Amino acid sequence: MPSRGSGVSRExxxxxxxxxxxxxxxxxxxxxxxxETSPESRDGASAQPLTRLAARAAFDDLSxxxxxxxxxxxxxxxVVRATVPTSGTPEARLALPxxxxxxxxxxxxxxxxVALIGEGAVVDSxxxxxxxxxxxxxxxxxxxxxxxxxxxxxxxLSIREGQLPLNAPGYVAVAEASAAGTSLRPVFVGRSDxxxxxxxxxxxxxxxxSAAADLGAPVFTLDxxxxxxxxxxxGETALVPAAVVxxxxxxxxxxGGVRSxxxxxxxxxxxxxxxxxxxxxxxxxxAAVAADGPAGLVILPGDVITAVNGQPVRTPDALxxxxxxxxxxxxxxxxxxxxxxxxxxxxxxRPSPATRSATEAAPEARAARESSASGERALGLTLRGVxxxxxxxxxxxxxxxxxxxxxxxxxxxxxLGRARTPAPDAITSAFAALPVGRAAFLSVERDGQPRLVAxxx
Amino acid sequence: MSRRExxxxxxxxxxxxxxxxxxxxxxxxxxxxxxxxxVLGLTPVVAPAVLFVPIGAALGPAFxxxxxxxxxxxxxxxxAVALAVLGVxxxxxxxxxxxxxxxLFAAASLEALATLIIVGGAFLVLLIxxxxxxxxxxxxxxxxxxxCASVSSAGGAEGTSPTHAMAARIADLDDVLPIVVSGLVVVxxxxxxxxxxxxxxxxxxxxxxxxxxxxxxxxxxFERAHSRAERNVFIAGIVALIGGTSSFLGLSxxxxxxxAGLLWVWLPGxxxxxxxxxxxxxxxxxxxxxxxxxxxSCEFSRQAMWLAGPLVLFRLTGKLAGGWLAMRVxxxxxxxxxxxxxxxxxxxxxxxxxxxxxxxxxxxxxxVLTAVVVATLASEALxxxxxxxxxxxA
Numbered sequence: 001m002p003s004r005g006s007g008v009s010r011e012x013x014x015x016x017x018x019x020x021x022x023x024x025x026x027x028x029x030x031x032x033x034x035x036e037t038s039p040e041s042r043d044g045a046s047a048q049p050l051t052r053l054a055a056r057a058a059f060d061d062l063s064x065x066x067x068x069x070x071x072x073x074x075x076x077x078x079v080v081r082a083t084v085p086t087s088g089t090p091e092a093r094l095a096l097p098x099x100x101x102x103x104x105x106x107x108x109x110x111x112x113x114v115a116l117i118g119e120g121a122v123v124d125s126x127x128x129x130x131x132x133x134x135x136x137x138x139x140x141x142x143x144x145x146x147x148x149x150x151x152x153x154x155x156x157l158s159i160r161e162g163q164l165p166l167n168a169p170g171y172v173a174v175a176e177a178s179a180a181g182t183s184l185r186p187v188f189v190g191r192s193d194x195x196x197x198x199x200x201x202x203x204x205x206x207x208x209x210s211a212a213a214d215l216g217a218p219v220f221t222l223d224x225x226x227x228x229x230x231x232x233x234x235g236e237t238a239l240v241p242a243a244v245v246x247x248x249x250x251x252x253x254x255x256g257g258v259r260s261x262x263x264x265x266x267x268x269x270x271x272x273x274x275x276x277x278x279x280x281x282x283x284x285x286x287a288a289v290a291a292d293g294p295a296g297l298v299i300l301p302g303d304v305i306t307a308v309n310g311q312p313v314r315t316p317d318a319l320x321x322x323x324x325x326x327x328x329x330x331x332x333x334x335x336x337x338x339x340x341x342x343x344x345x346x347x348x349x350r351p352s353p354a355t356r357s358a359t360e361a362a363p364e365a366r367a368a369r370e371s372s373a374s375g376e377r378a379l380g381l382t383l384r385g386v387x388x389x390x391x392x393x394x395x396x397x398x399x400x401x402x403x404x405x406x407x408x409x410x411x412x413x414x415x416l417g418r419a420r421t422p423a424p425d426a427i428t429s430a431f432a433a434l435p436v437g438r439a440a441f442l443s444v445e446r447d448g449q450p451r452l453v454a455x456x457x
Numbered sequence: 458m459s460r461r462e463x464x465x466x467x468x469x470x471x472x473x474x475x476x477x478x479x480x481x482x483x484x485x486x487x488x489x490x491x492x493x494x495x496v497l498g499l500t501p502v503v504a505p506a507v508l509f510v511p512i513g514a515a516l517g518p519a520f521x522x523x524x525x526x527x528x529x530x531x532x533x534x535x536x537a538v539a540l541a542v543l544g545v546x547x548x549x550x551x552x553x554x555x556x557x558x559x560x561l562f563a564a565a566s567l568e569a570l571a572t573l574i575i576v577g578g579a580f581l582v583l584l585i586x587x588x589x590x591x592x593x594x595x596x597x598x599x600x601x602x603x604x605c606a607s608v609s610s611a612g613g614a615e616g617t618s619p620t621h622a623m624a625a626r627i628a629d630l631d632d633v634l635p636i637v638v639s640g641l642v643v644v645x646x647x648x649x650x651x652x653x654x655x656x657x658x659x660x661x662x663x664x665x666x667x668x669x670x671x672x673x674x675x676x677x678x679f680e681r682a683h684s685r686a687e688r689n690v691f692i693a694g695i696v697a698l699i700g701g702t703s704s705f706l707g708l709s710x711x712x713x714x715x716x717a718g719l720l721w722v723w724l725p726g727x728x729x730x731x732x733x734x735x736x737x738x739x740x741x742x743x744x745x746x747x748x749x750x751x752x753x754s755c756e757f758s759r760q761a762m763w764l765a766g767p768l769v770l771f772r773l774t775g776k777l778a779g780g781w782l783a784m785r786v787x788x789x790x791x792x793x794x795x796x797x798x799x800x801x802x803x804x805x806x807x808x809x810x811x812x813x814x815x816x817x818x819x820x821x822x823x824x825v826l827t828a829v830v831v832a833t834l835a836s837e838a839l840x841x842x843x844x845x846x847x848x849x850x851a
Contacts, residue, residue, distance in 0.1 A: 010846055011794045015777045022774040026579055029767060030586035068530035223526070224818045
């Protein structure tokens, strides 16, 4: 409607003014950044001021909240039957007498579900699906399997959200599996801290002991978000955050599987004897190095690997898992304790079907350490040369350094420090030249398995 | 949505209104705010959102926790039915007869599209700049905010100007585009993984098929009803079926209801008039529940407050620009200020945001709903200030 004083209508003037103001506001506001969320607001203390005044949910409401949550997430959960290794993994303790486990799987796509079945386990079947199971991809190191499932009848739970810390102390809902289907159980998390795991880059979140029997289970917050999947690390029940799981799933779907990496070394635990010889309290002691392997030129027998890419490695198993999940071709930065100091050695991972590990510390070495006395002692070794291999131990003198180090008759010394196939004289000479308190490292073969032995003067 | 003819109150005058005459001007004046059409003394009409959303917020977990999360979960089916009712009304409004109605529909869709693009585009720029943590794709958030801003209500039908009469009709028709697009967004939000657009469109067609199937069943039932009471039961049952099935299947009750309403308009018989008159009796409590749940679902977080302010401004710009364009498309009424007549947001925007929250119950979606609710209330207040110069409208 034209205004009385000018030819421009009120509507046009208002529109022009509004557009102008909007553009200016847009320009100004686009220069701002949303402030980082403070810890206080992240735990909900200040995000909603009125919440402080709110009446807390009654304890009896918990079952109703879980029931309501069940109706929302049930379409996203399936049950798979997996055969787990007979021993050696936390999941094995939870297995039925027939060596299988029923565990919940989470639908991540309309036709695919992910299950955290554990290392070395295999999926046998999807409960309720008569056809043979079709494993789309498998990550044996992390124990993740992606299986094909019947397409969902409805759009499934929205699970792709950012990684959020667990709201502890507080309740979460843990999925349980049975032959009849899945259900949710509230679990109280009193405290949740970050914990490192060699299988995953980001830290996992500890969950306490109340969910120890639910390894592999999806965990939801009571407002319906996927928190993650349960696993075990260093004997602790921990949560692999949802964002980490989904990133791994994406990678698996893209690559169709995981190729294990290898750097061509054999390691063993750092026992007290090795600890005294190397100065490393934990890590993976290198017992043997493949001459043609990626570590052949940079890692020596006697080295103790204490970290990979800056992440501490406390056991040979942790090193094996960390190296195994590295994609072939990637370069790992190994932190190595050598000659009392720390050196960093880059090693490029090669594909390998398996990396052997000599993780069992020699009981003899442990006994030797316990009986060792301070002061200089004789080497106590009778050796004979083995052409092309090194020197074979013929006899070990009781009470000697060799016995304390765990050497036994029949062992074959294949390397002495950097020197390969050492002659008997070279070994005795090297020991004799050692200053008191220093150690020489022998790589020996016993029953076909390499071992690291430290001869400490 | 806006009401037609005598729908000054939500759903129009019902049997109770007819039986109880309005209070005299000089008696019981303090009871006036209890009537949704005269709340706070703001005449001629104040949207029910102004009354019931704050009550819902006060009862919700953010304040007194009377409507705690468990109770809100139990009310979800009722919300789905309320959404279906709103969809049916939007479908019934699509009673397009002749070229004039066709041009009005085109103008209404253009107006909604312009608002959607302006609000969505502005928010896309802002969200990318702000890097606001919503755990949702910024494009999807921008579209959702644009959708909720693009619906409008021309207020009561008391306005006598030709522009206001046309605005009321456009306000009815501009709900169609947002409802259809929200059907797509519902599918994309509800999927566990990002899905291609063609797959979302396929789900959209399933929603349309569901609406047509249930609508056809309802039409057959209405035609066989032997009494008014029986027909009322059939209508309530059909609407509950639309809301329940679409909600269960993760589809949009709004779109399914729209298709059913549209079908009843097109099919021969009296189905559309029957449903319209009977649903007016049902919709009152449903819409009140919807608004209470929406208020109770709000969380007044920092993210929500950052979104709400710009949403009011960009919606104003979008509505003025959309009204300016729509006036030139319809080409029948020469009076201007159509955008100012469409300033009142109504309640469909809140309904769409609430439905999207039920599909993806995430903190980010809660922030979107809260922003839409706050912006709706602010826009209602703004509509009282920016009155059209012809004196009609909200």
